[in-house]
Amino acid sequence: MTGHGGDIYNAKNRIIHDFSVNLNPSGPMPEVISAAVNSLHNIDSYPDTYCTELRTALVDKIRSTHFVRPTSSAPGNFHDAAIMPTPEMITLGNGAAELIMVLCRVLPLLNGRTEFLLPAPGFSEYERGVIAAGWEATFYSADDMLCNSDVLSISEDTCAVFICNPNNPTGRLTDSGKLLSLIRRCHDLNVYVVVDECFLPLSDMTEGYSKSMIRYLNDFSNLIILRSFTKTFAIPGLRLGYMLTADYSVSHAVAEQLPCWNISVPAQAAGLAALWNIDPYLADSRKKIQREREFLADELKKDEYTSLIRKVYPSDTCFILLECYVNLYELLLAKGFLIRDCSNFRNLPKDTYRIAVKSHEENLALLEALKSCAR
Secondary structure: OOOOOOOOOOOOOOOOEEOOOOOOOOOOOHHHHHHHHHHHHHOOOOOOOOOHHHHHHHHHHHHHHOOOOOOOOOOOOOOOOOOOOOHHHEEEEOOHHHHHHHHHHHHHHHHOOOEEEEEEOOOHHHHHHHHHHOOEEEEEEHHHHHHOHHHOOOOOOEEEEEEEOOOOOOOOOOOHHHHHHHHHHHHHOOOEEEEEOOOHHHOOOOOOOOOOHHHHOOOOOOEEEEEEHHHHOOOOOOOOEEEEEOOHHHHHHHHHHOOOOOOOHHHHHHHHHHHHOHHHHHHHHHHHHHHHHHHHHHHHOOHHHOOOEEEEOOOOOOEEEEEEOOOHHHHHHOOOEEOEEOOOOOOOOOOEEEEEOOOHHHHHHHHHHHHHHHO
16 A cells, blocks of 8 residues: 555554644644534434535535636636536545545546546655556656646646645645646646645635635536545544536546445534534634744754755645655654655655644654754
């Protein structure tokens, strides 16, 4: 199985602080925990396989936080009136990872092409999904996408392009104009664009959800968007993600491949509670993430860490990528700190590691551990 962060169960040392997973540092809301616990009274019943209440709540929340433009005769010719997404546009998954696996399986069956363009470095589940389905994975530089989407080599064999925005593990947001240009170009070429926005709600956004591509769903039938409750609400133990698309043939094909009852009773209850309490929670969380990320980045560039850290990558979200001179993973593991070893990401130098942005107290503890490693 492809390595990820969060493996606290098989670590060689007792883990005191887990900086290997990128979650909301605010932690799960008490209301979400209570909802999941209280739902256990209903575990003698099967879950709602259609997640009716949760999908309806998601639509209501999208209507209040995103401006979704209507379908137009010419993609990109937008109007002022807004047509909001319907519950039929939403497919729930046992985490976004489940939806990625199924998308990789079904998209070539819909447009007859078998090549996937994947970011490098990028989330390893994209490649894993393509290989598991038996299709072809080719890679583009995530840095190039930041600069110019036109460099992507889209061919007549290209089935879909995956974009992670902001990218994992680099943490950088793609310019909305460049991303929209790519979606429009792929629309003309009958190529799907899967935009993974799992970290977007925890990222720097000047006008709420202004950087999301959700507003363009009704304009581009090739656009597929992924989101995750796991990251946003810090509930990785309750697997919950969702997909949005205006192409009902994609929604139907994915739904046909998903297991029945894939979203548990506690997960559905937790998701509903999260949506009811989302606005103040996320506003506070984004401020905390930006403040603590800037604090961590500034500290890590100081002289006391120069024997360990070669480069601190800029980030727009809840984690920071570090290029090091040493095996920082093993050094910190010996002190009870788990970080993400990025050796299984493509296009990254040796000894590159990702650390989550956590609470101020935990970030201070990490800095003290790094100081002791540098001595």
